[in-house]
Amino acid sequence: xxxxxxxxxxxxxxxxxxKSLKCEQHMGHRAMxxxxxxxxKPPELMFVYSYEKLSINESVPSRFSPECPNSSLLNLxxxxxxxxxxALYLCASSRLSGGSNEQFFGPGTRxxxx
Amino acid sequence: DAKTTQPxxxxxxxxxxxxxxxxxxxxxxxxxxxxxxxxxxxxxxYIIHGLKNxxxxxxxxxxxxxxxxxxxxxxxxxxxxxxAVYYCIGSYNQGGKLIFGQGTExxxxx
Numbered sequence: 001x002x003x004x005x006x007x008x009x010x011x012x013x014x015x016x017x018x019k020s021l022k023c024e025q026h027m028g029h030r031a032m033x034x035x036x037x038x039x040x041k042p043p044e045l046m047f048v049y050s051y052e053k054l055s056i057n058e059s060v061p062s063r064f065s066p067e068c069p070n071s072s073l074l075n076l077x078x079x080x081x082x083x084x085x086x087a088l089y090l091c092a093s094s095r096l097s098g099g100s101n102e103q104f105f106g107p108g109t110r111x112x113x114x
Numbered sequence: 115d116a117k118t119t120q121p122x123x124x125x126x127x128x129x130x131x132x133x134x135x136x137x138x139x140x141x142x143x144x145x146x147x148x149x150x151x152x153x154x155x156x157x158x159x160y161i162i163h164g165l166k167n168x169x170x171x172x173x174x175x176x177x178x179x180x181x182x183x184x185x186x187x188x189x190x191x192x193x194x195x196x197x198a199v200y201y202c203i204g205s206y207n208q209g210g211k212l213i214f215g216q217g218t219e220x221x222x223x224x
Contacts (some may be wrong), residue, residue, distance in 0.1 A: 003159075042214035043158060043199065056211060089158050100146050100165075101205050103212060105157035 023091030
């Protein structure tokens with residue numbers, strides 16, 4: 001299995017809702033990432049998990065809460081989002097051996113906050 | 115992580131080679147050069163990476179200059195499906211960030 005899967009594909013939520021994005025990989029990768037991509041802009045890193053521990057938080061607001069329950073799963077919990085948080089949320093994974101850092105991305109979740 | 119500079123857009127005729135340049139003059143000795151592409155509304159797709167030597171895989175070839183200040187991604191026979199934004203990234207940390215620049219929007223035309 002060489003895929004990173006993300007669910008749901010699309011999500012519409014109100015500013016008072018709580019929702020979660022899910023990411024899964026079965027490549028044995030021990031690093032997992034969340035990126036955010038606004039329209040016509042490049043992806044921007046949000047969080048990195050290495051060996052299931054949060055290793056990088058790019059000063060992301062607390063209304064975004066990541067969780068890595070095991071080496072194959074990565075969640076992003078959303079609460080009290082703003083309309084400007086509407087974006088494509090991308091998950092990626094990579095191995096942590098061999099020297100290089102090629103990351104493999106999922107198809108993303110298109111989030112709309114009303 | 116190295117700052118990279120790419121032309122904002124390029125055109126290529128279908129069936130011809132597409133040569134996409136990238137300048138990374140501040141790259142350090144242990145930073146790899148990675149190339150990704152993103153087809154509209156999809157997740158980025160890893161293409162190839164290299165450190166010092168030229169590399170080739172089933173998708174593309176990567177030519178890195180001897181001083182490592184620039185590189186060229188070559189798609190040998192471009193097809194319409196290669197139309198995408200191509201990103202060149204310098205990175206050395208395993209488990210670290212990839213900093214995407216603005217990339218090159220490649221349009222392959224019939």
